[in-house]
Amino acid sequence: xxxxxxxxxxxxxxxxxxxxxxxVIHHWVMLTELWEYPNRSLVKAAQFIQKHAFHLASSLWSQxxxxxxxxxxxxxxxxxxxx
Numbered sequence: 001x002x003x004x005x006x007x008x009x010x011x012x013x014x015x016x017x018x019x020x021x022x023x024v025i026h027h028w029v030m031l032t033e034l035w036e037y038p039n040r041s042l043v044k045a046a047q048f049i050q051k052h053a054f055h056l057a058s059s060l061w062s063q064x065x066x067x068x069x070x071x072x073x074x075x076x077x078x079x080x081x082x083x
Contacts, residue, residue, distance in 0.1 A: 025056065033070055048073070 026049055034045050049056070052073055059069035 022053070025060075026050075029056070029070070033074060 026046070029049055030042065030045060034040055034042070055073070056066075056069055059065040
């Protein structure tokens with residue numbers, strides 16, 4: 001989080017905001033969708049969310065699209081992040 005490729009102040013600020021937004025979304029998904037499953041590994045869940053970050057980010061344009069993406073992520077039979 002403390003490294004930036006940009007030398008321009010506006011680029012560094014944009015990168016910091018993007019990284020903070022990613023952390024907030026990641027935390028929100030963990031709390032709202034995974035916290036109620038005590039048998040799931042939070043580390044594996046975090047890796048799973050990172051793996052599918054683009055899918056989540058591309059669904060932020062509408063609530064319905066985000067709900068569908070979250071349902072797909074939680075019910076995807078090819079992925080397993082249980083203990």
